[in-house]
Amino acid sequence: MGTGRHQFIGETIVLVWISCYGRVMSRQVAKEFWTSCRDYPAFGSKQRRFYELMWTLPKLEGFNSLLEIGCGSGEFLDLLTKTTDIEKFFGCDISESLLAKVGSNIETFVFDMYDSSELPSADVILMWASLQYIFEDSVIEKLLASLKCKKLLIRTPCEKEDLIIEKFSKELGANYSSRYMTLDNLLKLLSKDFTVIDVARAYPERIESKFGSKQWLIECTKKV
């Protein structure tokens, strides 16, 4: 009886350790991929930006400042500078080489979502395809709790099951890793500090990922 319990505890500790170690490795692979990127990789159809803008623009009316966490080369921010009345734009990312490509009308700085360094406050914070590079719920919770904004807009891929992919990608020509959480889990994490007010699929099926994950758009307001 005692031995069985000890074996169970031992196996549980090993499984937890393997899971934690796996997530640390995935984080390293993602970091290595993005910090060595010279150009922003082409993900899917160019029409996707049109659908992203159509959903986002009405939600930005009346706001004056916007910060994008994980802005890459600023492709989406650039569109927002041209199509909104927002006066102040900030963009941050882990990749210095991608940030170097962001337009000079956007204030940029290096930031790692795993660090707890303070972010500037902004009316709206955007996490546009960056949340999937945080591999632990606890790190997501900590980051969400630290955000100083009125509104948070997220685009992220979700799957039916929580899973991490880590492999050599032929399309991207490098080792790549990303986490696909379930929509339910993400909404649960968000609900601690935010009120979710809109959840929508980002794209029509024909321009979705051929690998099966679906991109979701989520609008939340900060709880007071």
Ligand SMILES: C[S@@+](CC[C@H](N)C(=O)[O-])C[C@H]1O[C@@H](n2cnc3c(N)ncnc32)[C@H](O)[C@@H]1O
């Ligand atoms: C799929 S790209 C999205 C870029 C941009 N948001 C867009 O829509 O064009 C993901 C971005 O997240 C950034 N990223 C990945 N891990 C990060 C981390 N730990 N901290 C900050 N940014 C990170 C990458 O460098 C990359 O620019």
